Amino acid sequence: MANMFGIYLKKQRKKKGLNLIELSELSGVSCAQISRIETGKRGMPKPDTLKKFSVALNLNYEDLMMRAGYLEKVTNC
Numbered sequence: 001m002a003n004m005f006g007i008y009l010k011k012q013r014k015k016k017g018l019n020l021i022e023l024s025e026l027s028g029v030s031c032a033q034i035s036r037i038e039t040g041k042r043g044m045p046k047p048d049t050l051k052k053f054s055v056a057l058n059l060n061y062e063d064l065m066m067r068a069g070y071l072e073k074v075t076n077c
Contacts, residue, residue: 003040005067010038012057026056044068 013023013034024031029052036042045053050068054061065071 001069002037002042002044005044006038006040008067009034009053012059016057023056027052029053
């Protein structure tokens with residue numbers, strides 16, 4: 001699951017036209033940590049790191065939390 005999240009994060013970063021250094025500067029997360037997340041060499045980022053990514057990439061925080069497995073998608077019956 002961590003690798004799937006990493007692939008998603010990399011896709012979103014590239015979609016915004018950012019390289020690792022730019023995302024690092026915008027988010028306050030080190031280039032090395034971002035690289036490890038994107039390649040699946042690091043476990044799932046903590047919620048505070050996800051918040052930083054959501055702000056830097058202008059993504060929905062709750063969506064990132066669901067993709068990371070911290071929240072379950074709620075459906076109406």
